[in-house]
Amino acid sequence: MSEFDLxxxxxxxxxxxxxxxxxxxxxxxxxxxxxxxCDLAISTDMLVEGRHFFAGAEPEALGHKCLAINLSDLxxxxxxxxxxTLALALPAAEPDWLAAFSRGLLALADASGCALIGGDTxxxxxxxxxxxxGDVPPTLALRRDAARPGDEIWVxxxxxxxxxxxxxCLNETTLDAGQFNDASTRxxxxxxxxxxxxxxxxxxxxxxxxxxxxxxxxxxxLERSGCGASVDVDAxxxxxxxxxxARALQRSCTLAGGDDYELxxxxxxxxxxxxLAAAHASAxxxxxxxxxxxxxxxxxxxxxxxxxFLTQHSFDHFKTP
Amino acid sequence: MSEFDLxxxxxxxxxxxxxxxxxxxxxxxxxxxxxxxCDLAISTDMLVEGRHFFAGAEPEALGHKCLAINLSDLxxxxxxxxxxTLALALPAAEPDWLAAFSRGLLALADASGCALIGGDTxxxxxxxxxxxxGDVPPTLALRRDAARPGDEIWVxxxxxxxxxxxxxCLNETTLDAGQFNDASTRxxxxxxxxxxxxxxxxxxxxxxxxxxxxxxxxxxxLERSGCGASVDVDAxxxxxxxxxxARALQRSCTLAGGDDYELxxxxxxxxxxxxLAAAHASAxxxxxxxxxxxxxxxxxxxxxxxxxFLTQHSFDHFKTP
Numbered sequence: 001m002s003e004f005d006l007x008x009x010x011x012x013x014x015x016x017x018x019x020x021x022x023x024x025x026x027x028x029x030x031x032x033x034x035x036x037x038c039d040l041a042i043s044t045d046m047l048v049e050g051r052h053f054f055a056g057a058e059p060e061a062l063g064h065k066c067l068a069i070n071l072s073d074l075x076x077x078x079x080x081x082x083x084x085t086l087a088l089a090l091p092a093a094e095p096d097w098l099a100a101f102s103r104g105l106l107a108l109a110d111a112s113g114c115a116l117i118g119g120d121t122x123x124x125x126x127x128x129x130x131x132x133x134g135d136v137p138p139t140l141a142l143r144r145d146a147a148r149p150g151d152e153i154w155v156x157x158x159x160x161x162x163x164x165x166x167x168x169c170l171n172e173t174t175l176d177a178g179q180f181n182d183a184s185t186r187x188x189x190x191x192x193x194x195x196x197x198x199x200x201x202x203x204x205x206x207x208x209x210x211x212x213x214x215x216x217x218x219x220x221x222l223e224r225s226g227c228g229a230s231v232d233v234d235a236x237x238x239x240x241x242x243x244x245x246a247r248a249l250q251r252s253c254t255l256a257g258g259d260d261y262e263l264x265x266x267x268x269x270x271x272x273x274x275x276l277a278a279a280h281a282s283a284x285x286x287x288x289x290x291x292x293x294x295x296x297x298x299x300x301x302x303x304x305x306x307x308x309f310l311t312q313h314s315f316d317h318f319k320t321p
Numbered sequence: 322m323s324e325f326d327l328x329x330x331x332x333x334x335x336x337x338x339x340x341x342x343x344x345x346x347x348x349x350x351x352x353x354x355x356x357x358x359c360d361l362a363i364s365t366d367m368l369v370e371g372r373h374f375f376a377g378a379e380p381e382a383l384g385h386k387c388l389a390i391n392l393s394d395l396x397x398x399x400x401x402x403x404x405x406t407l408a409l410a411l412p413a414a415e416p417d418w419l420a421a422f423s424r425g426l427l428a429l430a431d432a433s434g435c436a437l438i439g440g441d442t443x444x445x446x447x448x449x450x451x452x453x454x455g456d457v458p459p460t461l462a463l464r465r466d467a468a469r470p471g472d473e474i475w476v477x478x479x480x481x482x483x484x485x486x487x488x489x490c491l492n493e494t495t496l497d498a499g500q501f502n503d504a505s506t507r508x509x510x511x512x513x514x515x516x517x518x519x520x521x522x523x524x525x526x527x528x529x530x531x532x533x534x535x536x537x538x539x540x541x542x543l544e545r546s547g548c549g550a551s552v553d554v555d556a557x558x559x560x561x562x563x564x565x566x567a568r569a570l571q572r573s574c575t576l577a578g579g580d581d582y583e584l585x586x587x588x589x590x591x592x593x594x595x596x597l598a599a600a601h602a603s604a605x606x607x608x609x610x611x612x613x614x615x616x617x618x619x620x621x622x623x624x625x626x627x628x629x630f631l632t633q634h635s636f637d638h639f640k641t642p
Binding site: 022023026027028029030031032033034038039040041042043044045046047048050051052073074076077079085086087088089117118119120122123124125127129131133134136138141143144145207208209224 | 343344347348349350351352353354355359360361362363364365366367368369371372373394395397398400406407408409410438439440441443444445446448450452454455457459462464465466528529530545
């Protein structure tokens, strides 16, 4: 099978009536038309076998996840998905693998209104790089640098079950089959919070998606906004499987877990009810977990206001120990 | 060194006054403003060590080349460069390597007016994926499907020296030091034909960049335009080093070489002088090498009108022999 046959067979879609796409797969470039009044929000991720996912990972879930984590970046800007490109290095062109991978990828693409408009395939160690494009009115984009002292800090959904499933895969933790199945779904099939991100336009100030652990990701907001925060670790919403685990494991999975793909965002306290209404409108639970303040740094405490000190850090690919 | 330090140190640029970039590196997404009357031309490539470049390749040239081949796709659409994202998997964070790689990459980015607006770095087998963005008025984009019978077929610059240098690296061919140096420059530091691509707006009909070999790339135009072509292989412009080589090697390097990053384009015969004027204005030599016709397929002949049969094919990553 040639590279061109491969692209045609697994990644070509029937041409749709999407007026935004002037030209899709098959030319030197795709052509994307701008939406009036919107900037194009652009994000890129690269996933490497053995690093971001286990060797032999189930390809349909992998196809879903590699697009989902990019869509999560759009959600964190309040952007609406439009299109994406896919660069794919494969050790071999295996039809079964490609069929399952493209099925998972394109099912989420269809469900999100995000069209595959171009890409590149090559032989190499399994590596997936997606660049995603979304629309957002520039004045309404949820940026990391927009938090202000006094803002409430919010988290969507629940945290920690993805890290718990990873721990079970690594034999750090034991889960029963039902627990493992539930937690694994969070790890392998994350849900980008697109509807919430768009509903928070004009309501939230700063936002980030939680991909490397809540504490580390919130610190990116604090650093770029030039402020600090006080967070109640007992207010962090626990995943349903994590709820039955020991307190120490709950803390490490929620604060420094990673792979949650929930949104962490801030909003002025007088927008508290508007945040709740946006959460309701987007059918996404949210929890208020702390307050932005002027003093730099992240201060954690528990429900009794006792300070809590984080020993684990969020994931960093090049961190020198 | 953490992932964030790494990005900051080697890939952060002083903020410029580019009004197109609403938000650059450092948030969940970059924000790109649309240019009035233009579509955004988008192209993605992925380069894998040991596949697209030799292990241990000189990093400054590699930084240049990985952006150049993407800019070449913009050139082939007649698009003007605006911005790009970089996804980079590295076995280790080596400061010397990163300094040289980013120097080569960003020198070409600056020279092309193409700003780095986002990316991702991770540990993994050395893999580079760039997505590039350019502006082009949609009615003037040079598409692969626009060739018409009667069009003249043109090639920019010269072909084959890059493939000749690769052959010398693989011990297929012997070159003296001066020849090897000249040919290697074509292989390692290709020049995207951006000025020519833009000058051909409204003059050329179809275009493609020659990355996998002239014959195979022209066939993409033929296939998508639903027509055929007749090409004089003796009219193909030879690279200066290739000129001193045997005829058979000249043929295989020009027709099926790859890595040329020249433009192959078609234009109506009454635009012949306009093509020459565009070439002059962009200081890019061009040669007329054949004619598009209605009969499907690519027919090659030599200067004496004797048919020439191609035995080698263009490069395909997944071709089954």
